[in-house]
Amino acid sequence: MSSKLLSVPIVDLSPFTSGGDLESRKRAARELAEKGHKNGSVGISGHGVPSDIHEKAFQITEKLFDLPYEDKMKAPHPDGYVPHRGYSGIAKEQGAAKTALETDDEAQKAAIMKASDYKESYEIGSEENKVQYNIWMSEDVLPGFRTFMTDFYWSLNKAANAILEAIMMSLDLTEEEAESMSKIHTGHDNQLRLLHYPPISPEMLKNEAIGRLGAHTDFSTFTLLWQDVQSGLEFGDRETGDFMPAIAKEGVVYMNIGDMGQRISNGFYPSAIHRVVIAGKDTGEVTPARYSIPFFVAPFPEGLVEPQPSLVASHGQRVYEPITFAAYCEKMMKATQLIPDE
Ligand SMILES: O=C(O)CCC(=O)C(=O)O
Numbered sequence: 001m002s003s004k005l006l007s008v009p010i011v012d013l014s015p016f017t018s019g020g021d022l023e024s025r026k027r028a029a030r031e032l033a034e035k036g037h038k039n040g041s042v043g044i045s046g047h048g049v050p051s052d053i054h055e056k057a058f059q060i061t062e063k064l065f066d067l068p069y070e071d072k073m074k075a076p077h078p079d080g081y082v083p084h085r086g087y088s089g090i091a092k093e094q095g096a097a098k099t100a101l102e103t104d105d106e107a108q109k110a111a112i113m114k115a116s117d118y119k120e121s122y123e124i125g126s127e128e129n130k131v132q133y134n135i136w137m138s139e140d141v142l143p144g145f146r147t148f149m150t151d152f153y154w155s156l157n158k159a160a161n162a163i164l165e166a167i168m169m170s171l172d173l174t175e176e177e178a179e180s181m182s183k184i185h186t187g188h189d190n191q192l193r194l195l196h197y198p199p200i201s202p203e204m205l206k207n208e209a210i211g212r213l214g215a216h217t218d219f220s221t222f223t224l225l226w227q228d229v230q231s232g233l234e235f236g237d238r239e240t241g242d243f244m245p246a247i248a249k250e251g252v253v254y255m256n257i258g259d260m261g262q263r264i265s266n267g268f269y270p271s272a273i274h275r276v277v278i279a280g281k282d283t284g285e286v287t288p289a290r291y292s293i294p295f296f297v298a299p300f301p302e303g304l305v306e307p308q309p310s311l312v313a314s315h316g317q318r319v320y321e322p323i324t325f326a327a328y329c330e331k332m333m334k335a336t337q338l339i340p341d342e
């Protein structure tokens with residue numbers, strides 16, 4: 001299959017994380033533009049997050065999901081979308097529901113909506129976000145969890161700021177535009193998500209309704225995707241429609257542009273289509289458990305997300321209308337029926 005020939009390109013962004021001079025930052029930004037422009041997905045080396053920190057994050061994540069269900073339900077994700085925090089049990093979500101909206105093929109739509117995600121998740125945000133407030137596991141159930149994850153959130157945000165700077169330079173934004181972009185990305189509206197995909201046996205696969213995570217794009221400006229050794233993550237190639245495996249690599253975090261990044265860049269960076277597949281469907285063997293940690297980098301809810309004027313000028317047209325992140329999320333939530341449309 002041709003997808004075997006494709007791979008997700010890797011970009012070294014160390015000039016942005018370890019004080020590189022202007023020339024080296026410009027070089028890295030150019031490379032990011034060249035490699036990220038096609039599909040909105042790249043692997044990033046030189047991201048600046050020390051390996052012992054994300055290794056520890058995976059250890060704690062495993063510990064969390066190993067807890068008895070009753071304990072995990074001591075920090076439950078409330079019904080509805082606000083706050084989007086705390087623990088959600090297996091098959092609570094359908095990551096591809098938004099994708100189903102985008103197809104006219106009724107059979108495909110039905111197939112997407114039939115499969116629930118066989119995963120459990122735990123959402124964390126900034127401690128200072130009073131709307132999307134955190135829902136913590138208590139200290140006696142999982143000692144140290146809150147402190148570690150709070151620090152981890154801000155380590156990831158530091159890397160995210162460096163990557164945002166690289167994206168802005170790669171788009172050749174004016175100083176004023178770059179400043180307004182930094183301003184709406186305060187760091188307090190990001191989302192740290194811990195994910196566990198339990199093992200899947202061939203017997204379970206006979207039940208057609210099991211999926212890991214169907215093809216979708218993220219709402220974010222961009223997302224950093226950490227995964228353990230169990231791959232399964234794939235990014236779509238827009239030209240061929242094939243999917244490319246994002247193989248777990250030492251020192252590399254995958255980055256995908258989200259819907260806000262696509263809008264800000266006036267479509268220069270497409271919102272990356274991605275999914276998580278079940279290896280056992282091809283091999284007939286048990287698909288092992290998988291853990292992943294996406295970090296969604298998002299703007300302030302009321303911040304206006306619009307194609308940057310200098311890009312509109314150089315592209316000769318404005319592809320997207322301005323919208324706030326809050327309005328965009330609400331529209332999507334209603335469309336996918338996660339919140340009722342009165
Ligand atoms: O588990 C993964 O690697 C992907 C997760 C993802 O795409 C999401 O949560 O939006």
Ligand SMILES: [Fe+2]
Pocket residue numbers: 216217218274
């Ligand atoms: Fe995603």
